[in-house]
Amino acid sequence: MSEAHWIVKQKIDIPFQYTPGPALLRFLEGLRGAQLLASGVPGEARKTIPPLSFCGRAWKPADEWTELPGTGVLESFAVVPRAMAELPEAGARVVFGLVKLDGAETRLVHLVRAAQDADLRVGARVKVLWNPARSAAIRDIAGFEVIT
């Protein structure tokens, strides 16, 4: 009976463009210069990366800027056991991680590298790896490498 069930296939393309706004623009320009910039409300401990221009918790402008040292903690990770066409630089398998950078309250999701699988663990110390060619985009960061 299944051949009696017609399926009409359509495809919808949704054009999309995006304005980062002043805070994210400063963050992206920072990446081009191999800088990790976080922002926060002056006098408040909370620093976010990527930065917010306005803190929804304090309900105040978050216009105090800090450059982070580029080290942090791997808070979680996933290992995809195959290559992904979108991320050729990752190689034959892809490791994603959530990295809490020292000095920031929020986390960045990015590629993670480790010399050996045993080094991949929650709580591992990591440091940023920069791409030599940078264009003010998140992949100016090549990934985060587990420090052993």
Place this chain on the structure above:
Amino acid sequence: MPRKVAIVATGQTKHVAKRTDVNLRELITEAVTRALDDAGLRMQDIDAVMLGNMEPFEGFLLPELWSVEGWGGLGKPAMKFNTGGTVGASTAIAAYYFAASGMYDTILAVGFEKQSEGHTQTAITTVGDPLWERTMMAGAIGNFAVMASTYVHESGVTEEHAAKIAVKSRRNACNNEYAHLQMPNLTVEEVLASPYLAYPVRRLDFCPQSDGACALVLAEESKAKKLARQPAWIKAVATAHDQQYMGDSPKRLADMRSQRAASQRVYKACGISDPVKDLDVAEIYEVATYAELAMYENLGFCQPGQAGKLIDQGVTTMDGALPVNPSGGVLATNCIGATAMIRVAEAALQIMGRAGKRQIPNARLALATGYGGNAWTDALILARE
């Protein structure tokens, strides 16, 4: 018995075609902080937030999640609405329900749209029936043109009548610091010289696409009296729905069933028998000039076929018996998720006596509507008492 509820504060962004200086979250924050400042409140004074947006007009889904820090939703009771063109009014009505029920005392309602980042006509096309309409004609312009030609035939309105509506809107908009299209010198001749988008609708017969946000603060009676010298009391609200398939409502603009139903309900609740005489001002959701003319009939401002006479006689201009859209309306500004809330905000400003250069003297009773392609209509009556 529902509690008495009023709008006590409003906030809007300056609406423009493209806000490339801020991101979506920052755009929303502008309107929200203006509304809070207007009420003299801090975010911690707000009990709940109602959010309205027409996705995926920004090109992605669930924009409220990504933008939550910008609209004050962190940790608060919040709900998001998407009812198409009506959404801004539906969101205001939802806030009213929550306050009137006794659930929350002080509620923030927010509507927004950053249309420049997605593709509005693509999104609207997905609303059409996938088999019969999407592949033929499902965007806003063609849809309106088909409706307008029926309405022209039924009502006898002319291109000149439509052009007068276009001029009224863009000139009124010059008195509104938030309006997008401000054209102080626009003439009927210029409208008639603008090219057809789809006959009979010309370029200047149609609304622009805008980026913008709007916010309202609503409060129950005792708080409202403390927060505003003159609150805009919500006297009646109504929503009415119809089906979307255009083959089942061939007259559409000429026979706007949901708009007739919603307006009759709020008129009845407020004892309004002659809207032109009883109302002091109306802020209606008119996406095209022909829609405004048809709405004059469907909202009971005139008898069927008399809409052209109404604009000829200046009944709906700033100094007429019932000024319609002193703000410039949707023909001047259309940031979809905010648009119907702007109608409510503008009606509230009129009642509060705070509409600046676009103020109608001594406005005591105002109508605001939201409209979604004939398939649904929202209506609210705001009053000084």
